[in-house]
Amino acid sequence: MLISQQELVLQGYYMRVLPPPGQIFGHPKGLFLLFGTEMWERFSYYGMRALLVLTLVAAVDDVNPGFGMSKSSALHLYGWFTGIMWFSTILGGWLADNLIGQRRAVQIGALVLAAGQFTLSAAVPGNLPLFYTGLVVLVLGNGLFKANISTMVGALYEQGDARRDGAFTIFYMGINIGSFIAPLICSTLGESTAFGWRYGYMAAGIAMLLAFLLQTFLGRAMLGEVGVQPSAKLALASTGGVKKPLTKEEFDRLRVMLTVFIFCVLFWGAYEQQGGLMNLYAQEKIERMFGAHFEIPAGWFQSVNPFFIVTLGPVFAALWERLGAKRKNPPSPVKMIFGLALTGFGFLLMLGATYEQAGGGKANMAWLILALMFHTMGELCISPVGLSMTTKLAPLRLASLIMGVWFLTNFGGNIMAGYVGALAENQGDAAVFGGLAGSLFVFAALLWAVSGKLVRWMHGAEDVAAEVP
Numbered sequence: 109m110l111i112s113q114q115e116l117v118l119q120g121y122y123m124r125v126l127p128p129p130g131q132i133f134g135h136p137k138g139l140f141l142l143f144g145t146e147m148w149e150r151f152s153y154y155g156m157r158a159l160l161v162l163t164l165v166a167a168v169d170d171v172n173p174g175f176g177m178s179k180s181s182a183l184h185l186y187g188w189f190t191g192i193m194w195f196s197t198i199l200g201g202w203l204a205d206n207l208i209g210q211r212r213a214v215q216i217g218a219l220v221l222a223a224g225q226f227t228l229s230a231a232v233p234g235n236l237p238l239f240y241t242g243l244v245v246l247v248l249g250n251g252l253f254k255a256n257i258s259t260m261v262g263a264l265y266e267q268g269d270a271r272r273d274g275a276f277t278i279f280y281m282g283i284n285i286g287s288f289i290a291p292l293i294c295s296t297l298g299e300s301t302a303f304g305w306r307y308g309y310m311a312a313g314i315a316m317l318l319a320f321l322l323q324t325f326l327g328r329a330m331l332g333e334v335g336v337q338p339s340a341k342l343a344l345a346s347t348g349g350v351k352k353p354l355t356k357e358e359f360d361r362l363r364v365m366l367t368v369f370i371f372c373v374l375f376w377g378a379y380e381q382q383g384g385l386m387n388l389y390a391q392e393k394i395e396r397m398f399g400a401h402f403e404i405p406a407g408w409f410q411s412v413n414p415f416f417i418v419t420l421g422p423v424f425a426a427l428w429e430r431l432g433a434k435r436k437n438p439p440s441p442v443k444m445i446f447g448l449a450l451t452g453f454g455f456l457l458m459l460g461a462t463y464e465q466a467g468g469g470k471a472n473m474a475w476l477i478l479a480l481m482f483h484t485m486g487e488l489c490i491s492p493v494g495l496s497m498t499t500k501l502a503p504l505r506l507a508s509l510i511m512g513v514w515f516l517t518n519f520g521g522n523i524m525a526g527y528v529g530a531l532a533e534n535q536g537d538a539a540v541f542g543g544l545a546g547s548l549f550v551f552a553a554l555l556w557a558v559s560g561k562l563v564r565w566m567h568g569a570e571d572v573a574a575e576v577p
Contacts, residue, residue, distance in 0.1 A: 121448065124207060126332070126412055127263075127264050127331060127332055127334050128329070128330065128331070128332040129136075134271065135264075135274075135275055135278065136264040136265075136332045137273060137330050138260075138264055138331040138332070138334060139261065139264055139275055139278065139279065140330075141322065141323070141326050141327065141330040141331060142257055142260055142261055142279060142282075142331075143278065143279055143281070144322050145214070145257060145284060145319045145322050145323050146257055146279065146282050146283050146286070146319075146321070147282040147283065147285050147286040147314065147331035147334045147402070148286055148318045148319035149218065149221065149253060149254075149257075149286065149314045149315070149316065149319045150282075150283045150284070150286035150287045150290070151286035151287070151289055151290040151312070151315040152221060152222075152225060152286075152288065152290070152312040152313070152315040152316045153250075153287075153290075153312075154241065154287040154290040154291065154410060154414070155224045155290035155291065155294030155295075155308060155309075155311060155312040156228065156246070156289065156294070156308075156309060156312045157190070157383045157410070158226060158294055158295045158298075158308075158377070158383070158387070158407035158410040159293040159294055159295065159298040159305060159308045159309065159407065160186055160189070160532065161182050161183065161186050161307045161383065161384055161387055161388065161421070162174070162298075162299065162391070162406065162407065163175065163232060163298070164177045164181075164182035164185065164186075164463070165177055165179055165182045165388075166305070166476055168233070168234070170269050171245050171301045172299070172300070172304050172305065173233040173234070174233060174305065175233075175234075175236055179388060179530070179533055180530040180533050183384050183385065183388075183526045183527075183529045183530045184526050184527065184530060185526075186383065186384050186525075186526050187380075187384070187503065187522055187524070187525050187526015187527060187529070188522075188523060188526060189243050189247075190380065190383070190518075190522035190525075190526075191518070191519045191520065191521075191523035191526075192519065193246065193247055193250045193518075193519075193522070194250075194254070194515040194517075194519040194522060195341075195514060195515075195516060195519040196247045196248065196250055196251030196519035197251055197254050197255040197511070197512035197515040197516075197543075198255075198509065198512035198513060198515075198516070199216065199251050199512070200213055200250075200251035200252040200253070200254070200255055200256060200480045200512060201255040201256065201259075201509040201510070201512030201513075202509050202512070203252070204252075204255075204338065205338055205506065205509050206261075206337045206340070207336050207338060209335055210256035210257070210259055210260050210263075210321070210335035210338055210339075211260070211327060211331070211334075211335035211336050211346040211501070212255075212336075213252045213253070213256040214252070214253055214256050214257050214260075214323055214335070215320060215323055215324060216252050217249045217250065217251070217252030217253030217254075217256070218249070218316050218317075218318055218319045218320035218323065219249075219316075220245060220248055220249030220252065220314045221245075221246060221250065221253060221319075222243075222249075222314075222316035222317050222320065223245055223249070223251035223312030223313075223314045224242050224243070224245035224247075224248075224249055224313075225242070225309050225310070225312040225316060226242075226309070226310065226313040227239075227241055227242030227245055228242035228243070228246075228306075228309040228312075228508070229306040229307070229309035229313065230242075230306070230309040232304070232305040232306045232309065233304075233305070233306075234457050234531060236361070242309075242576075249476070251512075253514040254268060254515060255509075255511040255514075255515055256335070256511075258279075258495050258498075258499075258511055258513045259277050259335075259339075259414075259499065260334055260335045261276060261333070261495070261499070262276075262495075262496070262498075262500075263277060263334050263335065263498025264334065265497075265500075267500070267569075268571060270465040271429060271448035272496050272500070273425075273429070273432060273437065273492070273493065273496045273497070274425040274426070274428050274429035274432070275406070275424035275496075276492040276493070276495045276496040277421050277422075277424050277428065277488065277492045278421070278422075278425055279419040279492070280421060280457070280491065280492040280495075281417060281418055281425075282420070283326050283414075283417070284413070284414035284415075284417030284418050284421065285414070285418055286315070286414075286415070286417050287410075287411070287413070287414035288414035288417075288418060289410045289411070290312070290315070290410075290411075291405075291408055291409075291410035291411045292311055292408060292411055293308075293311050293416075294308035294309075294311050294407070295308065295405045295406075295408055295410070296405060296407075296408075297310075297311055297405025299313050299405045299406070299407060303557075304313075311350055315322050321507030328559070330491065333344075334498050336576055339506070344503070354503060357567045359442065360565040360566070360567060361501040361502075361565065361566060361567065361569060362501070362510075363560050363565055364441075364501060364565045364566055365480070365497075365498065365501055365502075365513070365514065367562055368440070368441060368444065368494070368497075368555075368562065369513075369514070369516070370529065371444060371448065371551050371554075371555050372444070372490060372494060372521070373517050373519035373520040373521050373524065374448075374521070374524075374547060374548065374551050375444075375447065375448060375451060375486070375490055375517075375521065375548070376517055376518050376521020376522060376524075376525070377521040377522075377524030377525045377528060377544075378451055378452075378455065378519070378521075378525075378527035378528075378544045378547075378548055379451060379483060379486075379487060379521070379525075380521055380522050381525055381528070381529055381540075381544070382410065382413060382480070382483070382531040383410065383525075384519055384525055384526060385480065385528075385529035385532055385537070385540065386409075386458070386476070386479075387406060387409070387410065387526075388478075389392050389458075389461075389495075390406045390409045390473075390476060391406035393461075393465050393471055393474075393537075394406075394409075394461070394470060394471055394473050394475075394476055395469075395471065395472060395473060396473065404473075409473075409477075409480070411475060412476070412477055412480040412481075413480045413483060413484050413487070416480065416481050416484035416485075417484055417487070420484060420485065421488060421490060422490075424488045424489075433441045437570070439562075439563045439566070440493050440494070440496070440497040440560070440570065441555060441558075441559040441562045441563065442559055442563075443489045443490070443493045444489060444490050444493065444494070444555060445555050445556050445559065446486075446552075447458070447485075447486040447487065447488070447489030447490035448486065448490070448548045448549075448551050448552035449494075449548065449549060449552040450483075450485045450489065451482065451483050451486030451488035451548050452485075452544070452545045452546075452547075452548030452549045452552065453482050453488065453545070454478075454479040454480070454482035454483040455477055455541045455542070455544045455545035456541075456545045457478050457479040457482065458475065458476070458479045458537075458541040458544070459538055459542055460475050461475035461476060461479070462536075462537045462538040462541060463538070466538075487510075493515070494514060495511075495514070498510060498511050498514045499511075500569045501524070501566065528540060528543075528544070
């Protein structure tokens with residue numbers, strides 16, 4: 109007797125909505141729509157991020173006027189703003205899980221983010237209250253957008269599909285193509301006296317409109333029903349309409365996420381120095397002259413990390429997929445150990461820059477570029493791996509909410525980044541870079557010590573199925 113898919117869902121055989129048929133490079137075609145949507149959103153975010161601190165500290169009477177804040181005040185604001193951006197994903201995840209579904213949340217979020225960027229553009233120069241309003245609007249839009257698009261990536265794959273870690277690394281490449289292009293355009297416009305800060309923010313707003321159009325006009329064809337229904341509704345249908353408490357396995361898996369959460373907060377606190385302290389360091393203490401007549405805009409160094417993501421991402425994606433096919437893929441906590449250590453080594457290289465620059469000159473840009481390369485390798489072992497792990501460990505009815513909780517690592521890390529970066533004003537750059545390197549190495553050792561227990565608590569969530577459907 110033939111049974112409809114809807115009947116199978118009600119009987120508990122399906123825990124997800126199937127994506128439309130058709131693949132690109134061995135992955136569901138919907139992955140590449142999400143790739144493109146996230147690419148333009150990250151263009152918007154990283155274009156704004158490259159300008160934010162520089163706009164705040166620019167003098168009000170400068171030829172390209174800003175708001176004249178002190179460095180420490182600007183870095184504190186940067187930390188709180190970028191942190192709250194990630195905190196907002198909890199509310200957006202809950203709304204998607206219970207009321208509006210992930211697809212609608214992403215579409216609404218894209219429009220709100222565009223409005224926020226255009227508000228920043230209108231506020232510069234001189235209107236600080238309106239600038240703060242734009243930052244609040246960006247927080248609201250990010251809450252709806254960020255966790256939900258990542259959750260939809262995981263929904264494209266069955267549990268145990270060896271392609272999932274590689275898929276998140278491919279998705280992460282989309283993030284970083286946008287991140288790479290953004291400073292080259294937004295910083296070129298924003299730091300230029302011929303245009304000014306407002307044109308950089310305007311370009312970021314246009315990128316968000318492109319993300320909205322992609323999702324609106326291609327979503328049905330490439331994603332089908334994925335992300336349309338709230339996850340809580342699907343989960344309830346899979347249990348025959350009976351609400352069930354979390355099982356012991358589900359609790360254990362959430363304990364894994366809570367433990368790893370602590371280590372990832374430190375990672376993001378170190379990593380986010382790129383947009384704050386390292387951004388200011390590039391502007392003031394890195395030799396940026398290229399030839400005799402061209403000075404590289406400081407914001408362009410914000411493109412170095414995404415450049416390495418795009419070039420190294422395929423290597424990591426292929427590595428995870430090959431190891432997964434052989435059932436030798438390291439568990440997520442083990443990958444994160446490597447990530448912490450690699451990021452720590454990047455800060456040792458920044459110490460080299462401070463020693464070269466200590467004599468009164470400026471440091472060679474090679475120090476900064478190499479440091480960012482190691483930060484990138486660390487990021488590839490932590491961020492896309494963490495996204496993938498979250499979709500494996502989170503109960504279906506809490507899928508987007510738990511993704512929002514995962515993004516709280518960014519919340520804590522970004523706030524930490526603002527305060528740690530501000531210490532350089534009194535303690536010096538070398539003290540901050542050295543302290544971050546040492547802390548990352550210590551935390552890598554601690555995570556190694558508890559990794560075995562974490563893998564047991566995962567109860568086989570990362571075990572690869574015998575065959576990939």
